[in-house]
Amino acid sequence: MNWFMNLEIKNKVIILFSTLAVAIFVSLYVTYDNLTTLENNQKDIEDRFIKPNNEIVTIRRSLIDYRLRYISAITLPDSAKLENIGKEFNSHIIETDNAILTKMKSLGVSLRYKENFDGLEASYKLYKEEAEKDIAALYEKKLDGLAFPRNFVESQYGSAISSYESMLMVLDELDFIMKRDLTALTRRSSQDLFLNYLLFYILAGMVIIVLVVLSVQINLIISRPLKQLTSLADDIAGGNLKVETPVIERNDEIGRLYKSFDGMLDSLKEVGKLSEKMASGDLSSNMVPKSENDVLVKSLNMMVGNLGIIINDIKESTDILSSSTSQIFSATTKLAVNANETATAISETTTTVEQVKKTSEISNKKSREVSAAAQRAAEISDKGIKATEENLAAMNKISGQMNTIAGSIVKLTEQSRAIGEIIATVNDLAEQSNLLAVNAAIEAARAGEQGKIFVVIAQEIKNLSEQSKQATSQVKNVLNDIQNAINLTALAAEQGEKIVRSGMELSKEAEESILMLAGTINTFTDVAMQTSVSSQEQFIGMDQIAIAMDNIKQASAHNASTSRELEQSARDLQTISSKLKDSISIFNIS
Structure with a gap:
């Protein structure tokens, strides 16, 4: 047969x-x-x-x-x-x-x-x-x-x-x-x-038997093999590539069909293995086309090559993004440290101002008492000289603190500008990553069913780039807030410096007045009145200084809070960069 x-x-x-x-x-x-x-x-x-x-x-x-x-x-x-x-x-x-x-x-x-x-x-x-x-x-x-x-x-x-x-x-x-x-x-x-x-x-019985034999033979040689092949095709259409084509020792159309189907199944299995390698991150494998018309294998190899190029570009961009985020994180850390130091210095200055304010209040009280108790003039004069010296020293200290605050504000301004430039670079990198993700999605869409996983990867890259843009936008907003706070701090510092200068001048005048008071007891009453007036003015000036220092303290606290937020944003950006780097590291392109 x-x-x-x-x-x-x-x-x-x-x-x-x-x-x-x-x-x-x-x-x-x-x-x-x-x-x-x-x-x-x-x-x-x-x-x-x-x-x-x-x-x-x-x-x-x-x-x-x-x-x-x-x-x-x-x-x-x-x-x-x-x-x-x-x-x-x-x-x-x-x-x-x-x-x-x-x-x-x-x-x-x-x-x-x-x-x-x-x-x-x-x-x-x-x-x-x-x-x-x-x-x-x-x-x-x-x-x-x-x-x-x-x-x-x-x-x-x-x-x-x-x-x-x-x-x-x-x-x-x-x-x-x-x-x-x-x-x-x-x-x-x-x-x-x-x-x-x-x-x-x-x-008639023989004809019926012949008909039955013909029906059975047609079923055996045509219908049954085609049903088996249809069942195999249904399994393959359902995604099951573990099926095996039965071996048929025939040279007719059915036999050739089974051989062609077996070759097609082998090609699909090779494509499945290559897709599994691609899914696991191995982009170093390629398939050999069966013929010049093997469009599927050629397109798959082209997709693997293009995806490797895209992954390399993303890796380079990720390295740049990681380096930039590290710099941003370092800068924000320094900014937070400086902001904390500034807040500490301002807090100390505020305490000193409060002390000076109290001293001015005491001086004011003493001046009023001088007019009522001239016999204690000498003692009050000594105390006035001493208080004036302390006031002058405090004012010198306040002036030094104000100079330190001014230097910190200038340095903070420069660092904010540097962070703004880094944020612009990160934003450009995020744009490039987004563009690369779009290109990867297009290449994956061309690949059909085998490129679905790369569509997911491209979407993840796109999401990460969007998160990077959002993080840089938040960092930029935080930097704007810090810049505004720095400007307010600089303005308050300038006003504080003016007030300190005025206080120092007043302290010098008080010292001269007290010295003159010691030399001219006879005019003590007039000088006491003048001192009382000067002490009153000094008290008002110190009150203004205290209010300005309180504003500076609030601005410094806001600056420190903003620095901490900037530091957290930089840390989030660094985390996103690490995740992106880890996601890309699974791909083996060599």
Whole structure:
């Protein structure tokens, strides 16, 4: 059967249906032959039995009629009509004789019993001669009152009776022989009919068996392999590439189809393995195209190459982003430290201002007491000198702190500008990462189903770049707030410096006044009044300084809070950069 299985399906179908056509043709031929045989048997029965039997019946009737006319002629009682007997008998005899002889000749030609009909014809001729002699003898005698002589009666109406009975015996014998042959032929026809029916049923059964065998063969060689192949195709369409194509030792279209399907399955398995490697980050593998028209493998290799280029660009951008975020984090850390130091210095300055304020208040009180207690002038003068010296030292300290604050503010301004430049660089990197993510998504979309995972990676990169942009935007907003706070701090510091200068001038004047007070006791009252006024002004100035320092303290606290927020944003940006770097590090491009 291997030669049959290796034939093309067209030749298989031709052979199978040719076999069916031959079986049907044989059945039709045998049926036609049997019908022809039955028709010939029917015609044979009609020619050999039915027609001859009708002829015999006609002859028998003619003979009986002849016999009756003969008896009527010889037994007629009316002697007056004897003259016409011969004429009527002879006239009728001619018609009957012609009919009987014609039928006998017809039977002698159509039947196979010629010797029987030869004897019948001889008996009929003898009968006719004897009948004619009897009629002639009766006509010649013409007996009075008698229609026939007595010897005619004694001889049973004439001497021709023996010939007549002999003809009847021949006819009876022929009738018996024909019935016997007809029975045999009928029995044989019935047997032939039974055999024909049996043969017809056998051939019909054979045709049905051939049809069943053809159906089974078609199912085995065509339908079943195609169903198996359809089931495998459904499994592959469902994503199952672990199926195996059955081995079929055939060289027809089905065998070639199975071989082509097996090759296609192998290619899909290779594509699946390459996709798994790509999904795990291994971009160093490629597939060898099966032919120049292998668009899938070529596109997949091109996608792997383009993705490797994109990943390299993203890695470089990620390194730059990581370096920038490190610089930003370092700068924000320094900024936070400086902001804390500034806040500490301002807090100390505020404490000093409060102390100076209290001192001014005490000086004011003492000045008022000088006018009421001149006797304590010397002591108050000493205390005034001492207080003035302390006030001058405090003012010098405040001036130094204000200079430190001014330097920190200048340095903080420069660092804020540097952070702004770094943020611009990070923003540019985020834009480049977003553009690379869009390109990667486009390349992955071209790859179809195998590029879905790269669409996810490209989307993750895009999300990370968007987060980077948001983080840099937040950092930029924080830097703007810090810059505003720095500007406010600088303004407050400038005002504080002016107030400190004014306080220092007032302290110097107070010192001079106290020295003059010590030298000029006589004018102590006037000087005390002037000192009281100066102390009042100093108290007002110190109150203004305290308010300004409180504003500076609040601005410094806000600056420190902003620095901490900037530091947290930088830390978040660094974390995002690390995640992006970790996400890309899974890819092996070499």
